[in-house]
Amino acid sequence: MSLRVRRLTTPIMLLAVWEGTARAGVLAPDKLPPPSAVLEAAWRLSRDGTLGTSLLDSLQRAVLGLLIGGTLALVLGSVAGLLRAGDDLVDPTVQAARMLPHLGLVPLLIIWLGIGESLKVTLVALGAFFPIYLNTYAGIRDIDERLVEAARTCGLTWSERVRHVVLPGAMPSLFLGLRLAFAAGWLSLVVGEQVNGQSGLGFMMMEAREFSQTEVVVLGLLVYALLGLLSDLALRMGERRLLTWRRGLQAA
Amino acid sequence: MATRTASRLVEAARVRRSFGGTVVLDGVDLAIDRGEVVALLGASGSGKSTLLRILAGLDGEASGNVSVPASRAVVFQEHRLLPWKRVAANVTLGVRTKNAASRTAAALAEVGLADRGDAWPAELSGGQSQRVAIARALIRQPELLLLDEPFGALDALNRLKMQALFSRLRAVHEFAALLVTHDVDEAILLSDRLLVLDDGHIIESIDVDLDHPRAVDTPGFATLRRRLLTLLRVPAAPDEALS
Ligand SMILES: Nc1ncnc2c1ncn2[C@@H]1O[C@H](COP(=O)(O)OP(=O)(O)OP(=O)(O)O)[C@@H](O)[C@H]1O
Ligand SMILES: [Mg+2]
Numbered sequence: 001m002s003l004r005v006r007r008l009t010t011p012i013m014l015l016a017v018w019e020g021t022a023r024a025g026v027l028a029p030d031k032l033p034p035p036s037a038v039l040e041a042a043w044r045l046s047r048d049g050t051l052g053t054s055l056l057d058s059l060q061r062a063v064l065g066l067l068i069g070g071t072l073a074l075v076l077g078s079v080a081g082l083l084r085a086g087d088d089l090v091d092p093t094v095q096a097a098r099m100l101p102h103l104g105l106v107p108l109l110i111i112w113l114g115i116g117e118s119l120k121v122t123l124v125a126l127g128a129f130f131p132i133y134l135n136t137y138a139g140i141r142d143i144d145e146r147l148v149e150a151a152r153t154c155g156l157t158w159s160e161r162v163r164h165v166v167l168p169g170a171m172p173s174l175f176l177g178l179r180l181a182f183a184a185g186w187l188s189l190v191v192g193e194q195v196n197g198q199s200g201l202g203f204m205m206m207e208a209r210e211f212s213q214t215e216v217v218v219l220g221l222l223v224y225a226l227l228g229l230l231s232d233l234a235l236r237m238g239e240r241r242l243l244t245w246r247r248g249l250q251a252a
Numbered sequence: 253m254a255t256r257t258a259s260r261l262v263e264a265a266r267v268r269r270s271f272g273g274t275v276v277l278d279g280v281d282l283a284i285d286r287g288e289v290v291a292l293l294g295a296s297g298s299g300k301s302t303l304l305r306i307l308a309g310l311d312g313e314a315s316g317n318v319s320v321p322a323s324r325a326v327v328f329q330e331h332r333l334l335p336w337k338r339v340a341a342n343v344t345l346g347v348r349t350k351n352a353a354s355r356t357a358a359a360l361a362e363v364g365l366a367d368r369g370d371a372w373p374a375e376l377s378g379g380q381s382q383r384v385a386i387a388r389a390l391i392r393q394p395e396l397l398l399l400d401e402p403f404g405a406l407d408a409l410n411r412l413k414m415q416a417l418f419s420r421l422r423a424v425h426e427f428a429a430l431l432v433t434h435d436v437d438e439a440i441l442l443s444d445r446l447l448v449l450d451d452g453h454i455i456e457s458i459d460v461d462l463d464h465p466r467a468v469d470t471p472g473f474a475t476l477r478r479r480l481l482t483l484l485r486v487p488a489a490p491d492e493a494l495s
Contacts, residue, residue: 150332153308153325154346154388164345168336245336245372 065124077136127188135177139170278452294449325389
């Protein structure tokens, strides 16, 4: 309990200082409104539904992008990790493509895809692709060959070995990839949503900026952060449930 | 004395294997009868594991004629249990019969771990893990058991227990076995025949005609031990003077 109190002390103090200085007029309200104003904006926008719809639109893009990028990464990562020919065909290209900063592709993507939904979803998919691909590939490659061999002596066929040895063995690495992908996905979404658009959290923020509603801009930022936090939490929970076998390992 | 039937179970002739330029096995001939336990000794790096892997079907690049029964199982020096499967699932791995669950329970009971089926491998001690590895081999009811220093990683006390377990299991299941070991005493205690691998060949095959149950003070044990140590070019240990 006292630990929790101590950990909360600093953020609460910062909030108090922020509120105090904003109210005292030290911070210009159009530069940084007080937390209370942000809360008020949250309440107002929740009641009129703006926040809800924006959130849903953003979430939809995130989920769609993660699904597309993640699936592609899983498939290609597995092919490259499991098959020698797949490795030769896929991996060098992906490793080279990884060097392109995908957020730097925005201008090109606008030329190709316009500024609509597909741009945003593509950016998220690109952001999610690389961490998942790399960690799937590495996870499969790092499997202890001796375990695969033992499975062979137990009479497991190639596909059974993949199912019982390789995939579960690559799971921890895959989870790491997923967490990195979520982080990269959110970041891509934030960037993508600031390129014009008619809906979503980014649109909400850009619109607010035009009307100098700084508190809404701050609110959007906080919601983005909250979403990142929640998705990470969910992933951790999934990891704990799926990787129970590691607990004994860590205690030992 | 082990009952030896005339039927051959393993037959290997002119087995050769080299890694890069180094020839490790240079024409090994080896035969194991049904139910016979053969110990394979040799200096470190002499190629014991290489030979065992060839017999296990894990080495596709060896040449020579090798005939081994399809019904075989392997126990390695490390337990090689899958960390993400519970003990019972590890034992059952690859067993496709309907009564797999009851057979798993029986195999675990035989190695004294009837109540650990639900444990994760990470929760077991080294000795227990190795027992599970033995149960995983036993459940396949192998005609041939291939063991590569199965007790090598265990402490002395555990090793004695495991040797006793091996003798018990062998009496019940009557499998044939190739037992790779560094431990000269263990080889004499457990086997019907001793093979010494050196310079790519089996240089000696010695029948062990000692009565069961054996102990290090069984008559004839010390003589055999000294002979083996000489073959392995190990200077006789100081405690030799006692026997
Ligand atoms: N995959 C491999 N690649 C290259 N060399 C190998 C390989 N496996 C074994 N060797 C070599 O073959 C020789 C025999 O190795 P092996 O593991 O069979 O010895 P061993 O008799 O089992 O030794 P130990 O008693 O230490 O286990 C060694 O010189 C080793 O370096
Ligand atoms: Mg070896």
